[in-house]
Amino acid sequence: xxxxxxxxxxxxxxxxxxxxxxxxxxxxxxxxxxxxxxxxxxxxxxxxxxxxxxxxxxxxxxxxxxxxxxxxxxxxxxxxxxxxxxxxxxxxxxxxxxxxxxxxxxxxxxxxxxxxxxxxxxxxxxxxxxxxxxxxxxxxxxxxxxxxxxxxxxxxxxxxxxxxxxxxxxxxxxxxxxxxxxxxxxxxxxxxxxxxxxxxxxxxxxxxxxxxxxxxxxxxxxxxxxxxxxxxxxxxxxxxxxxxxxxxxxxxxxxxxxxxxxxxxxxxxxxxxxxxxxxxxxxxxxxxxxxxxxxxx
Numbered sequence: 208x209x210x211x212x213x214x215x216x217x218x219x220x221x222x223x224x225x226x227x228x229x230x231x232x233x234x235x236x237x238x239x240x241x242x243x244x245x246x247x248x249x250x251x252x253x254x255x256x257x258x259x260x261x262x263x264x265x266x267x268x269x270x271x272x273x274x275x276x277x278x279x280x281x282x283x284x285x286x287x288x289x290x291x292x293x294x295x296x297x298x299x300x301x302x303x304x305x306x307x308x309x310x311x312x313x314x315x316x317x318x319x320x321x322x323x324x325x326x327x328x329x330x331x332x333x334x335x336x337x338x339x340x341x342x343x344x345x346x347x348x349x350x351x352x353x354x355x356x357x358x359x360x361x362x363x364x365x366x367x368x369x370x371x372x373x374x375x376x377x378x379x380x381x382x383x384x385x386x387x388x389x390x391x392x393x394x395x396x397x398x399x400x401x402x403x404x405x406x407x408x409x410x411x412x413x414x415x416x417x418x419x420x421x422x423x424x425x426x427x428x429x430x431x432x433x434x435x436x437x438x439x440x441x442x443x444x445x446x447x448x449x450x451x452x453x454x455x456x457x458x459x460x461x462x463x464x465x466x467x468x469x470x471x472x473x474x475x476x477x478x479x480x481x482x483x484x485x486x487x488x489x490x491x492x493x494x495x496x497x498x499x500x501x502x503x504x
Contacts, residue, residue, distance in 0.1 A: 214442025218451040221435040226458025228428045229300035230466055232292050235420035239292035240402055242424065243285060247398030249425020250433075254392040257434055263386045276378050277390055281397030283375040288398075290368035298361025299469045302344060304459035305479040306365035311489045312337055313373035321377060329494045333485040340481025347474040387437045395429070449490040456483060 208216075232242050258264060269277075294303035312334050318324035341362075348358045375394075382390060440448055460479070463469045471479060487493070 210442045211444075214439045215447060215451065217435045218439035218443060218448060219454060221432050221439060222451055222454035223458050224428055224432045224435075225455045226304075227462055228424060229295050229304065229459055230462050231420045231424050231428065233295060233300070233467070235417055235424070237417065237421070239289050240405055242292055242421065243288045243398060244402040244406055245421040246288065246425045246429055247285065247395040247402065249422055250429030251392060251395035251399060253426045253430025254388055254395060254433070257388050257430065258386075258392055261386075261388065263389050267386055267389055269385060269389075273382060273385060274393075276382060277385070277393045278397050280375045280378040280382075280390070281394030282401065283371045283378065284394050285398040285401055287368050287371040287375060290364045290371065294361045294364035294368060296361070297357045297364060299463055300467070301460040301463040301469060301471060301479075302358075302475065303361055303365040303368075304456050305482055306341065306344065306362055307369050307372070308456055308482055308486050309337055309341065309366060310369040310372045310376075311486050313370050314376050315489065317373055317377045329492075330489060333488040333493075336488070337482050337485035340478040340485065343474050343478030343481065347472055347478070388434070391429075391433050446491060449487070452490075453483060453487065 232239075235242055237245075291303060291307055294306075297303075298306075315324070315326065315330055315334075319326050345359065345362060379390065439451075443451075456479075460471065464471075
């Protein structure tokens with residue numbers, strides 16, 4: 208198989224795996240912070256094996272500033288997961304995942320504030336479309352199309368999760384010289400250290416089935432998924448990475464519908480379409496109007 212074709216398969220698998228994480232989180236029956244702790248612990252173990260196998264420790268150098276940035280990114284990543292997993296129970300897996308895909312716009316906003324990046328008219332247009340989609344999803348609260356308790360709380364938690372993901376991504380942009388596997392390993396270790404004091408291990412009621420879900424979340428949804436994702440990014444064009452990334456929300460919507468009986472209502476479907484279309488436009492650099500050169504032809 209050619210490298211690009213293999214990369215496309217790896218990216219598809221990575222996104223399909225990501226789309227199922229909500230089901231495992233709900234089925235584990237554990238509090239979000241407990242799920243994230245075990246995800247970080249088992250994921251860190253998997254990434255440690257990967258780093259040792261790839262010889263990353265022998266060929267990587269990290270200064271104090273880089274280490275501090277990686278740790279800050281780990282805090283943001285941990286908060287991102289805790290907030291997203293909390294959102295599942297308040298709204299639904301599908302709605303939380305779709306709202307979570309507001310993240311490209313938050314990353315753009317951070318780029319403007321932190322890196323003085325330009326905000327083009329096209330980006331503003333896509334931002335407005337995404338906001339319109341968010342309004343439709345919020346409006347669904349009063350239309351009988353919602354699933355879960357405290358629907359608006361779930362939407363707000365997903366938005367907060369997207370913000371912290373954007374923070375983690377913005378920090379990672381400044382760490383291009385470090386291997387991705389090493390960054391993830393350190394960030395997961397930070398998550399373990401931060402969350403451990405908040406867990407009452409003696410009161411944790413964990414049956415064998417629960418452990419299975421948590422191990423799968425840590426090893427498959429974190430370790431294996433990250434390895435597939437990073438491997439794919441090295442083989443396929445950025446545009447294809449962006450296109451295949453939308454497998455994630457589509458799988459999440461289908462999983463929520465099939466396993467928990469939470470189909471999207473009309474307003475939610477319209478809002479989800481607007482948000483995902485806007486995110487695609489942002490990622491691919493689509494313009495909302497024809498260029499002057501095209502108009503002149």
